[in-house]
Amino acid sequence: MSPEETAALLAYAGRLDPRAAQLDPAETSAQLANWCEVLRDVPATAPGGWDAAAAVRRHVATSPYPVLPVDITRPWAAHRRELLARHTDPRPDVDPDDVAGYQDAIRAQRHAVATGQAAPSSARQLTGGPHPAVAARIPPGRALPASxxxxxxxxxxxxxxxxxxxxxxxxxxxxxxxxxxxxxxxxxxxxxxxxxxxxxxxxxxxxxxxxxxxxxxxxxxxxxxxxx
Known part of the structure; x- marks a missing residue:
């Protein structure tokens, strides 16, 4: 998150839970600096339904403790693992003979998914059975056309x-x-x-x-x- 996004998130947390708000300007500045440091690799929103504000709201609603930056980084880490688990490394638009370039493109794809900049690319599952034109050539009880x-x-x-x-x-x-x-x-x-x-x-x-x-x-x- 950018410092502006982190400041907005911290203000939102203070509205939901006054214990998270600091009244002293010096303490407020130190708290914002700490939140920015911890949350700099966490996006405000990301594909797959991630929303840092929702993580704050969920913590306030379910935990008796004041919200801390780690209460946002931990849910993001779990969401990030789920995104990477769904990613299947689609073939990039790079010459496969260019090994270094191809590997760099794969790494760039994974980095984009891991940082919430891109949605994971999952392999499509065949669920509808054979195409009707193929099914018409397969006699009942056979898995292959007779030919x-x-x-x-x-x-x-x-x-x-x-x-x-x-x-x-x-x-x-x-x-x-x-x-x-x-x-x-x-x-x-x-x-x-x-x-x-x-x-x-x-x-x-x-x-x-x-x-x-x-x-x-x-x-x-x-x-x-x-x-x-």
């Missing part, structure tokens, strides 16, 4: 096999544990690699389930049993 799932199928064979089994009305082999390789339900079957240099007990995932696991899943499905 995207088909493109990804070679890279996630187990998931593709499960989706194909569900689409064809067949039992999902991965819904039951494998009695051959002991793979738990939901995980792909595995086999020993037996490759040169591999440690004993090294396993790798199979692209397809063991036949016995497929039969076990079909049997459970026929019996109406529910598996993981």
């Amino acid at each position: 995207a799932a088909a493109a990804l199928a070679p890279y996630r064979p187990a998931r593709a096999a499960r989706e194909a089994a569900a689409a064809g009305g067949r039992a999902d082999a991965l819904s039951v544990p494998c009695g051959w390789c002991r793979a738990p339900a939901g995980e792909q079957c595995r086999r020993r690699t037996n490759a040169a240099g591999d440690r004993p007990g090294t396993w790798t995932r199979r692209r397809t389930p063991h036949p016995s696991r497929i039969d076990d899943a079909a049997t459970r499905t026929a019996r109406g049993e529910h598996a993981a």
Whole structure:
């Protein structure tokens, strides 16, 4: 705050609580100097609802003690931490290859938020779901459009096999544990690699389930049993 803003705040505090007012001119001058020294880094108002006058009013209304400058700096420190916690360092309009300039711009942004000169820039949260044009391309029960799932199928064979089994009305082999390789339900079957240099007990995932696991899943499905 500027000395003028601090003087106005001190006068406001004296109106709300006469104990904060000094009658002797020398004491008044010393009190104002102390308030200016303590509050020089505290803004009178700042984004996010900060108002130093409101902090004074709140203290007078809730505390039996006369208001002091620290009764304003402490709430401001808490408000400042909350502002910085919401700030997400948006990309400044500086060439990222200019490392020093880029870092200086980030520091300047943070300083502006920390001193109440700018509002924090928070990342926007996606809350409305997919765009209607995208949602129209996703069949019910699917998280991806069919074209995207088909493109990804070679890279996630187990998931593709499960989706194909569900689409064809067949039992999902991965819904039951494998009695051959002991793979738990939901995980792909595995086999020993037996490759040169591999440690004993090294396993790798199979692209397809063991036949016995497929039969076990079909049997459970026929019996109406529910598996993981």
